[in-house]
Amino acid sequence: MSEAHPDVFIGIPKEEIDTPALLIDLDVFEANIRTMADFFKTVNAELRPHAKTHKTPIIAHKQLEAGAIGITCAKLGEAEALVHAGIRDVLIANQVVGTQKIARLINLAKNSEIMVAVDDADNVDQLSAAAEAKGATLRVLVEVSTGMGRCGTMPGEPTLTLARKILKSKGLKFEGLMGYEGHTVARPDLIERKIETGKAVQLLIDTKDFLEENGVAVGIMSGGGTGTHAITGSYPEMTEIQAGSYVFMDSTYHNVEGVGDRFPCSLTLLTTVVSRPESTRVIVDAGMKVLSKEFGIPQPLTDGLEMRGLSEEHGTMDAEPSVDLKPGDKLEILPSHCCTTVNLHDCYYGVRDGIVESIWEIAARGKSQ
Amino acid sequence: MSEAHPDVFIGIPKEEIDTPALLIDLDVFEANIRTMADFFKTVNAELRPHAKTHKTPIIAHKQLEAGAIGITCAKLGEAEALVHAGIRDVLIANQVVGTQKIARLINLAKNSEIMVAVDDADNVDQLSAAAEAKGATLRVLVEVSTGMGRCGTMPGEPTLTLARKILKSKGLKFEGLMGYEGHTVARPDLIERKIETGKAVQLLIDTKDFLEENGVAVGIMSGGGTGTHAITGSYPEMTEIQAGSYVFMDSTYHNVEGVGDRFPCSLTLLTTVVSRPESTRVIVDAGMKVLSKEFGIPQPLTDGLEMRGLSEEHGTMDAEPSVDLKPGDKLEILPSHCCTTVNLHDCYYGVRDGIVESIWEIAARGKSQ
Numbered sequence: 001m002s003e004a005h006p007d008v009f010i011g012i013p014k015e016e017i018d019t020p021a022l023l024i025d026l027d028v029f030e031a032n033i034r035t036m037a038d039f040f041k042t043v044n045a046e047l048r049p050h051a052k053t054h055k056t057p058i059i060a061h062k063q064l065e066a067g068a069i070g071i072t073c074a075k076l077g078e079a080e081a082l083v084h085a086g087i088r089d090v091l092i093a094n095q096v097v098g099t100q101k102i103a104r105l106i107n108l109a110k111n112s113e114i115m116v117a118v119d120d121a122d123n124v125d126q127l128s129a130a131a132e133a134k135g136a137t138l139r140v141l142v143e144v145s146t147g148m149g150r151c152g153t154m155p156g157e158p159t160l161t162l163a164r165k166i167l168k169s170k171g172l173k174f175e176g177l178m179g180y181e182g183h184t185v186a187r188p189d190l191i192e193r194k195i196e197t198g199k200a201v202q203l204l205i206d207t208k209d210f211l212e213e214n215g216v217a218v219g220i221m222s223g224g225g226t227g228t229h230a231i232t233g234s235y236p237e238m239t240e241i242q243a244g245s246y247v248f249m250d251s252t253y254h255n256v257e258g259v260g261d262r263f264p265c266s267l268t269l270l271t272t273v274v275s276r277p278e279s280t281r282v283i284v285d286a287g288m289k290v291l292s293k294e295f296g297i298p299q300p301l302t303d304g305l306e307m308r309g310l311s312e313e314h315g316t317m318d319a320e321p322s323v324d325l326k327p328g329d330k331l332e333i334l335p336s337h338c339c340t341t342v343n344l345h346d347c348y349y350g351v352r353d354g355i356v357e358s359i360w361e362i363a364a365r366g367k368s369q
Numbered sequence: 370m371s372e373a374h375p376d377v378f379i380g381i382p383k384e385e386i387d388t389p390a391l392l393i394d395l396d397v398f399e400a401n402i403r404t405m406a407d408f409f410k411t412v413n414a415e416l417r418p419h420a421k422t423h424k425t426p427i428i429a430h431k432q433l434e435a436g437a438i439g440i441t442c443a444k445l446g447e448a449e450a451l452v453h454a455g456i457r458d459v460l461i462a463n464q465v466v467g468t469q470k471i472a473r474l475i476n477l478a479k480n481s482e483i484m485v486a487v488d489d490a491d492n493v494d495q496l497s498a499a500a501e502a503k504g505a506t507l508r509v510l511v512e513v514s515t516g517m518g519r520c521g522t523m524p525g526e527p528t529l530t531l532a533r534k535i536l537k538s539k540g541l542k543f544e545g546l547m548g549y550e551g552h553t554v555a556r557p558d559l560i561e562r563k564i565e566t567g568k569a570v571q572l573l574i575d576t577k578d579f580l581e582e583n584g585v586a587v588g589i590m591s592g593g594g595t596g597t598h599a600i601t602g603s604y605p606e607m608t609e610i611q612a613g614s615y616v617f618m619d620s621t622y623h624n625v626e627g628v629g630d631r632f633p634c635s636l637t638l639l640t641t642v643v644s645r646p647e648s649t650r651v652i653v654d655a656g657m658k659v660l661s662k663e664f665g666i667p668q669p670l671t672d673g674l675e676m677r678g679l680s681e682e683h684g685t686m687d688a689e690p691s692v693d694l695k696p697g698d699k700l701e702i703l704p705s706h707c708c709t710t711v712n713l714h715d716c717y718y719g720v721r722d723g724i725v726e727s728i729w730e731i732a733a734r735g736k737s738q
Contacts, residue, residue, distance in 0.1 A: 003446055003738050004469065018469045020737050052681060074682045077372055094682065095643045097654070097696050100373065100387045119644055120696050150685055151644040151652050182680065274464045275488055275520040283520050285466070289712050290737045294657060311551065312421060312708055313443045313463065313737065316519055327466050327489050339681055343658050344712070346735055365735075366715055368389050368659045368682065369372050 006347045006359040014351045015330050019272040020290040022345045023332065024360075026352045028266035029247055030062075035262060036229070036246050037066040045233040048072045048091060048222065050244030053339045055364035056348070057085030059247065070113075072222075072242040076101050077367030079108055085363070088112040091141070091222065093178060093242060095151060097123060101369070106130045106138065115139040115220075117178050119153045124165055124172065131171025139175050140166050141220060144207055146179035146200035155207040163216050176220030177211075179204040180242070185227035190257040197231045205237045226263070227256050248338040252295040268301065268332040269341070270349075271315065279321035286333055287313040292340035302331045375716050375728040383720045384699050388641040389659040391714045392701065393729075395721045397635035398616055399431075404631055405598070405615050406435040414602040417441045417460060417591065419613030422708045424733035425717070426454030428616065441591075441611040445470050445477075446736030452481045454732070460484040460510070460591065462547060462611060464520060466492060470738070475499045475507065484508040484589075486547050488522045493534055493541065500540025508544045509535050510589060513576055515548035515569035524576040532585050545589030546580075548573040549611065554596035559626040566600045574606045595632070596625050617707040621664040637670065637701040638710070639718075640684065648690035655702055656682040661709035671700045 009017045017023075040047040049063040052074040060071045060082055070089030073079050079090050089112070096105045096116050108114045109131065118124050118140055131138045142162050145152030153159045159177070166174040181200035187193040201223065208218045224232035224241035226249075233241045245253050248267035254260040271286035284300075287310045291298045297307050304320035315333070325331065335341040343365055350358035378386045386392075409416040418432040421443040429440045429451055439458030442448050448459050458481070465474045465485050477483045478500065487493050487509055500507045511531050514521030522528045528546070535543040550569035556562040570592065577587045593601035593610035595618075602610045614622050617636035623629040640655035653669075656679045660667050666676050673689035684702070694700065704710040712734055719727035 003449070003473065003736075018467065018738050080372070095696065097643045098387065098641055104372065119646065123696055145646055149650070150680065150683055151646060153646070272467055274466045277488065277514055277520060277522070281518070285737075288661070288663060288709050289735075292657070293663060311519065314519055327464065327492055340657050344735065344737075366658075366713065367372075368654075368713075369387050 006349070009349060009356045010359060012356055013354055014270065014349065014356055017270055017349055017356060019270050019330060020286045021270045022342065022348050023268045023270050024348050024350045025266045026350045026357060028264050032247050032249070032263045032266060033062055033066050036243060037068070039230060040067065040233065043233050044236045045238040046240050048240040048242055050093070050225070050242045051078055051082060051364070053244035053342065054247060055342060055362050055367070056360050057082055057087065057363055058360050060087055061085070069240060072244070075367055075369065076104055077369050078364040079114060080104070081364040081367060083108055083112045083114070091115040093117055093180065095119060095123060095143070102126055102130045106134050106136050109136040109138045110134065113139065115141055115175060117141050117143040118162065118166070119143045119151050121162060121165055124162065124169055128169035128171045137171060137173055139173050141175055141178040141222060142166070144177050144179045144204055146181055146203045148180060148182045150182065152179065155203045156210055159207050160211050160214055160216065163211055167216065176218045176222065176239070177204055177208055178222040180223055180225070181228055181232065182225065185225035186252060186256055187227070188255050188257055193227065194231050197228045201232050201235055201238070205235065208237060226253060227259055230258065245338055250335045250338040251299065252336050265334055267338050268334055269298070270330055270332055273325050273327050273329045273331070276326055280319055282317040282319045282323065282325055284315040284317065284331070285313065286315045287311050289313055290344050291333065291335060292337045292344070294340065295337040298333050298336045300331055300333050307333070375718070378718060378725045379728060381725055382723055383639065383718065383725055386639055386718055386725060388639050388699060389655045390639045391711065391717050392637050392639050393617070393717050393719045394635045395719045395726060397633050401616050401618070401632045401635060402431055402435045405612060406437070408599060409436065409602065412602050413605045414607040415609050417609040417611055419462070419594070419611045420447055420451060420733070422613035422711065423616060424711060424731050424736070425729050426451055426456065426732055427729050429456055430454070438609060441613070444736055444738065445473055446738050447733040448477060448483060449473070450733040450736060452477055452483070457481040462486055462549065464488060464492060464512070471495055471499045475503050475505050478505040478507045479503065482508065484510055484544060486510050486512040487531065487535070488512045488520050490531060490534055493531065493538055497538035497540045506540060506542055508542045510544055510547040510591060511535070513546050513548045513573055515550055515572045517549060517551045519551065521548065524572045525579055528576050529580050529583055529585065532580055536585065545587045545591070545608070546573055546577055547591040549592055549594070550597055550601065551594070554594035555621060555625055556596070557624050557626055562596065563600050566597045570601050570604055570607070574604065577606060595622060596628055599627065614707055619707040620668065620703050620705045634703055636707050637703055638667070639699055639701055642694050642696050642698045642700070645695055649688055651686040651688045651692065651694055653684040653686065653700070654682065655684045656680050658682055659713050660702065660704060661706045661713070663709065664706040667702050667705045669700055669702050676702070
């Protein structure tokens with residue numbers, strides 16, 4: 001009566017999957033997990049992969065099996081999905097604010113070794129009161145503002161003040177500092193990225209030094225992303241790196257020097273031609289409700305086609321007249337931003353040698369709370 | 370253990386809903402449904418509201434109760450959600466292509482009076498064979514290309530040829546023509562919109578005349594959107610109009626002359642301040658995973674704030690220092706594109722007089738197949 005349960009497609013050629021559908025090239029995906037794990041054998045920092053990209057516990061488990069020390073996520077709802085799937089060492093790399101969410105967070109703390117970022121004294125008081133009331137201990141990192149202009153305490157004195165407050169707060173355990181250089185991770189040029197990332201990381205290191213000069217031990221130093229993992233991750237002061245996109249990559253990260261060449265793209269969108277009104281135009285069933293476009297219009301992997309625009313449920317492509325595609329034919333599109341594209345889908349189709357091998361539910365899809 | 374079932378919020382003040390959350394101002398929403406229904410009492414055309422905007426059967430039922438003759442949708446999966454909720458007269462205003470989807474469509478045809486758009490002879494053959502094999506009758510509109518540059522047959526002879534083919538095809542019933550002037554619906558200037566819409570509608574009317582001169586009766590003439598409902602809907606040749614966004618509106622449609630002034634915005638996103646790192650900066654828990662931005666960055670409804678950018682899970686706002694907001698405080702943001710924003714959410718919170726009155730599941734969220 002309605003669309004097929006995805007599992008019916010296991011064992012069949014990928015071209016027979018109904019569309020639009022997210023495909024993972026499992027060989028490439030597994031190689032990306034290995035490549036990143038191998039890098040972290042060469043530096044002091046460890047890998048704590050960011051699950052905001054894939055939102056899927058089984059992928060987090062594969063990252064842990066390859067050597068990651070824990071998982072990072074963006075939202076409490078993602079952390080719940082991970083903890084419920086048996087993952088205990090999870091960092092929510094954001095502030096958790098409000099009575100309802102704090103109650104959920106403390107519940108998680110009783111069932112895992114969850115960590116959370118803070119940047120506000122009142123929030124620290126609320127977390128402490130909630131943890132103490134439940135007899136829980138919540139691990140806490142202070143988020144330091146290192147140039148992105150989003151959240152975080154200012155480096156130096158304000159960070160020391162908040163760290164000291166945490167040390168005196170019942171139910172909380174001060175673990176260290178976090179600083180995310182989100183303004184540099186996707187800069188294509190390697191030299192420029194190194195310089196700008198270095199400025200951000202130095203602010204974090206200087207703050208660590210300042211805290212320790214003042215008697216506050218800083219255990220964890222967390223930061224970085226796929227684009228800066230080898231830069232930030234090479235500072236001996238950094239203890240963990242939050243790379244996420246490397247498992248899938250996308251056309252944006254593909255152009256980031258030193259990253260795109262080491263991590264091939266494993267994620268594509270399978271789409272069907274729904275109309276060929278003219279020889280120079282191909283319309284597919286992939287629009288903005290299955291492909292994000294804030295980093296640019298995603299492009300097909302078929303020669304002779306260029307995506308001109310996405311409407312809600314259509315992709316409109318300019319075609320060379322010689323392109324042999326008619327309604328019903330399928331092709332693949334490379335997303336321009338894997339993280340927001342994944343959030344539009346309910347499952348992945350894992351493909352090896354052209355055959356669907358596995359279907360994974362995107363369990364934390366839409367978990368924005 | 371995880372986020373609360375939304376129903377626990379019924380009966381409480383909207384400010385106590387956990388965030389991010391989509392709110393519907395029920396008074397405004399109901400007035401918009403009435404205003405649009407009232408307009409269609411004054412013209413020959415009837416209203417067939419587009420459910421791609423709300424993706425929610427109970428809202429479609431409310432539109433039908435107010436006088437709509439049926440419902441439009443974009444995808445087969447949306448049509449299934451509507452038919453399963455008891456709605457029988459549904460138009461899928463797109464091509465349905467591929468063996469699996471055609472089997473689902475024919476199943477729907479046996480359980481409803483579903484209609485589908487076609488623009489391709491092979492697709493007509495496939496639909497006909499599938500319908501005949503199941504003893505079903507599928508209602509069909511030919512989509513005519515009227516200037517948007519997406520799908521559709523060319524006006525005139527090619528449309529006649531396809532209509533005649535449908536008339537000779539077992540299992541299919543030719544109902545008429547469809548043409549969507551998607552390139553004109555959101556033009557702010559009313560005169561320019563009237564002129565450009567008129568060109569598109571005239572192509573559809575000329576094609577109807579041409580078919581009828583050639584002995585092919587055209588029953589249904591379908592087209593239009595919220596921005597053109599009063600233009601396209603005023604042509605006596607048009608029989609039904611596919612307006613969708615009018616129930617919610619957004620900052621884009623709000624600026625469309627003759628529409629924004631008649632249909633106030635009923636849909637907002639409730640968000641929580643998660644950080645106030647400086648007096649001039651407010652960070653909220655609303656990013657691109659809960660708000661689309663292809664039509665522009667959504668803006669808060671609070672004076673003294675301006676959204677500067679959205680990252681995946683954060684909104685970064687410039688603030689006047691006098692704005693009294695601290696972490697935990699809530700505010701509302703007006704989406705810039707209601708249709709793609711709704712597709713990021715699992716439910717609506719219906720609010721009247723500041724109290725949550727109803728929670729509606731967005732049953733067709735993500736139904737892109």
